[in-house]
Amino acid sequence: MKLAKRKSSKPVAKSREPAFREIVGLIAAARRRAFQAVNTELIDLYWHVGQYISRKLETAAWGESVVEELASYIKRHHPEFGGFTRASLFRMRQFYDVYRRHPKVAALLRQLPWTHHLMILSRCKQPEEREFYLRTTARERWSSRELQRQLNGALFERTIVHPAKVSAVLRQLHPVAETIFKDTYLLDFLELPDGHSESDLQKALITNLRRFLLELGRDFTFVGEQYPLQVGSKDFRIDLLFYHRELQCLVAFELKIEEFQPEHLGKLEFYLEALDRDVKKSHERPSIGVLLCATKDNEVVKYALSRAVSPALIAEYQTALPARKLLQRKLHEFYQLAMPKLDKTPAKKNKSRGRK
16 A cells, blocks of 8 residues: 655745735734733723722722632632732723823823833833833834833933934934834843944844844844945945835934044935935835944034034944933932922912812
8 A cells, every 4th residue: 555645845935925914914913912912801801800909999898808818719719710819800900990090001001012011111210101011112123121221221311311412404404203203222142242343233233123123113124234335436334224114314423432523424424315315215214324423522513513514413322221320310310300390379379278
C-alpha cells in the first residue's frame, strides 16, 4: 500500500501575494477588534464593580471589612472568577473614584488594558499626569513594558518642564509638530561607552532601531542611514533619515555627541534644502530637521532658532534615566509660576451667606 505523498509547500506566486497579504490583514484586524471588544467589556466590568463598592462605602452601607468578605465569597463560591481579591476590588473602587469626575477621558479608559491602568493609577498622582499617559499610551499603543519605561523616564515631567524647542517656520508649516517631537530623547537602551563617537551613536541607534522608533513615536518610519545627497559636484550624507506618516514629510536627524553649537544649524538647513529640491515627492510637505545633541544651552538654542529659515528643532539625548525627583521639583515650581492663585473671595462670600 502506497502512502500518499504530502505535497511540499510551494512558494507563493507574486501575482497572488497581494491578495494573500490582504486576507492576512483582514485576519489580523479581526483579531485586534476581538481583543479590543473583550478588553472593553472587562474595563466596563471593573468600572461598574468599582462604582458599586464606592457607593456602598460612601453611604456607610458597607465598611471596608465587607469588601474583604466579598472577596472571600467570590473565591469560595466562584473560584472560576479569578482576579477579585480584596486588593483588586479596592483597585476597582480607586479606578472609579479617580475618573468618575473626568468624562473627557471616558473613551480612553476602554482603549487600555487593565495592566496599564494599574501602572498609571499607582504612579501618577495628578489628573493632568494621568490624562497625559492615558492619551499618549493609546496613541502610541505602548506595551506595558514601554509604558513602565516612560513612567520611569518621567516623560510627563520632561514634556511639561522642557517642551520641544522648534523654529517658528516649523511651527507655522507643521502646527502639531510640538506635540510629536520631544526636547529630550531617552536612549537608555543603547549602553554606549564613555567617550563614544558619533559613529558609535549611529551604529547603536541602528542596532536598536525598533526601540528608537518607539521612543520617536509610532508614525515614524525608517528610510536610511548615511543617506546620500549630491549637490553640484559634492557628496553629502544625512546621519539618519525618517518619514513621518501624519506630517507627511521626511525627517532628517543629525547626530552630535557634543553641546549644540549655532553653526550646526546651518548645515542641517542645507540638508533640508537639498531634500526638498531633490528627494521630496510632489505630494509631500516640507522636510523637517532634528539636531540631536548630547547637551544644549536653552538660551543659545532660543537665539539660534529665532532667525532659522527652515522647519528645524534642537533636542538632546540622554543615555541614563533622568533624576526624577529633580524633574518633579521643577514641575512643582512650573505649576506655581504658571497657574494663577485661586481666588478665595467667592468661598468667603458663600460662608457669609451660610451664616445669614
